[in-house]
Amino acid sequence: MQAIEAFIAEQGGPEVIQWREVTLGAPDAGQVLVRQTAIGLNYIDTYHRDGTYPIELPGGLGVEAAGEVVATGPDVHDLQPGDRVATFGPQRGAYASARILPAASLMKLPAGIDDDTAAAALLKACTVEALVERCAKVEAGWPVLVHAAAGGVGLILVQWLKAVGATVIGTVSTEAKAQTARDAGADHVIRYKQEDVAAHVREITDGQGVPVTFDGIGMATWTVSLKATARRGLIVSYGNAGGPVTGVNLGVLAQHGSQFVTRPTLFDYYLDPGERAAGAARVFEMIESGAVAITVGQRYGLQDAARAHADLEAGRTTGSSLLIP
Secondary structure (H helix, E strand, C coil): CEEEEEEECCCCCHHHCEEEEEECCCCCCCEEEEEEEEEEECHHHHHHHHCCCCCCCCECCCCEEEEEEEEECCCCCCCCCCCEEEECCCCCCCCECEEEEEHHHCEECCCCCCHHHHHHHHHHHHHHHHHHHHHCCCCCCCEEEECCCCEHHHHHHHHHHHHCCCEEEEEECCHHHHHHHHHHCCCEEEECCCCCHHHHHHHHCCCCCEEEEEECCCHHHHHHHHHHEEEEEEEEECCCCCCCCCCCCCHHHHHCCCCEEECCCHHHHCCCHHHHHHHHHHHHHHHHCCCCCCCEEEEEEHHHHHHHHHHHHCCCCCEEEEEEC
């Protein structure tokens, strides 16, 4: 089967993304050949591309995609040609029209979840499931701060937190994004370019601060997160969109009220097949019930990946973005 795939020979800006045609043979034992119909764009893709997360070179990009099984190798018993499937990694190489994957990294899609929704949601929604339900263990009635509340993960976080009964305070850059966050259920929205976020959070919480802050930005919001989080509160620092948090002095946590901080990664919460199956089932349940609606804000042609990366890094995207082969 002929396919086109992205690769990088060096790490750098969006311009380092290159394309090549490949011929895919028959899948080996435990493998599946998948024709991809939709590919998810995620911030982790930019980290692999720019060197924030070093990868072996030359290497592929992308971890999330949905598509249809074309062929299966020996010892694959749970999947067959025609099945609709999705993956969120950890294998890279999702920026491709077709590829061969381990069967263990694929999950069969329910009839109620279309390919675009799966590719737009799976990585982000599984991240949210792990962060809210197993990392922070958010409870009903808690006020919670969500940075970048109109982004791909942010919009899902807002809806998930509302579904479990939290009061959501979101930060955004523009009024259009503020309205998007409100539409998703945010109770309070703060324009961080115009307002003192920490002061506003303290005002909303009667001076207490929030018990949990979800910070996917990183260094650019680290100080704000410290100031907005309550005594003995938890900062969940899960992303680096504003640069990685480095040189952390643990004494800073004491100065701000004996705070906790964690830097979780998805695959530590989806480590074994049982965890992956349970987490994905919870995600599908939340989507099919309507508690979480997936917003696809942008669709790009597969070979427009460089432009998609530039738009994502410049903050020009809302919700989730897809690459379409």
